[in-house]
Amino acid sequence: xxxxxxxxxxxxxxxxxxxxxxxxxxxxxxxxxxxxxxxxxxxxxxxxxxxxxxxxxxxxxxxxxxxxxxxxxxxxxxxxxxxxxxxxxxxxxxxxxxxxxxxxxxxxxxxxxxxx
Amino acid sequence: xxxxxxxxxxxxxxxxxxxxxxxxxxxxxxxxxxxxxxxxxxxxxxxxxxxxxxxxxxxxxxxxxxxxxxxxxxxxxxxxxxxxxxxxxxxxxxxxxxxxxxxxxxxxxxxxx
Numbered sequence: 001x002x003x004x005x006x007x008x009x010x011x012x013x014x015x016x017x018x019x020x021x022x023x024x025x026x027x028x029x030x031x032x033x034x035x036x037x038x039x040x041x042x043x044x045x046x047x048x049x050x051x052x053x054x055x056x057x058x059x060x061x062x063x064x065x066x067x068x069x070x071x072x073x074x075x076x077x078x079x080x081x082x083x084x085x086x087x088x089x090x091x092x093x094x095x096x097x098x099x100x101x102x103x104x105x106x107x108x109x110x111x112x113x114x115x116x
Numbered sequence: 117x118x119x120x121x122x123x124x125x126x127x128x129x130x131x132x133x134x135x136x137x138x139x140x141x142x143x144x145x146x147x148x149x150x151x152x153x154x155x156x157x158x159x160x161x162x163x164x165x166x167x168x169x170x171x172x173x174x175x176x177x178x179x180x181x182x183x184x185x186x187x188x189x190x191x192x193x194x195x196x197x198x199x200x201x202x203x204x205x206x207x208x209x210x211x212x213x214x215x216x217x218x219x220x221x222x223x224x225x226x227x228x229x
Contacts, residue, residue, distance in 0.1 A: 040221065042219030043159075044219070091159060105161070105217065
């Protein structure tokens, strides 16, 4: 079974530039999560999708971050403009069927973003 | 607010030693995950448990729901076990609403040959 695919693996940009990350979840997984993991900390949930709808985006800095999952499959996370403190690993995860209480989440390899 | 605390933060041990990593949390949960993260950043799920004990190879995970505590044990540790081990919990009552995991900060384990 193919896992959660993310690209790119690494990205270096200058502050105030824009960047986009892509995630392809495991086939059939209705729930998709984006997490931000700053060095030395555990991942923090940014946004959760159920199919193409947003379930929780309370911790997404909406002035600069946006995410979409238009067809309920792939998702993109964008940062515009980037700040130095956005340097982190961005992890995508997916789960099946409806993200219920005992649903296991599967994680991608992550995208390591460095803002200089 | 759900807090997830892990100990120790860093652990260096010799090959063959028995390793224990602890996780405590503050709210009622429906499930607890133990995850392994290698330097490249990718995360692999080791265990998901809501009661009792699970074993997979040299890894054992236990949870005490009443005490809000879980432990991950590694027997006969090996250098390839070197990684960050992360405890994450799913608060009870996820249902159809938001159910993102709350993560601990991780335990950085180094096993020396």
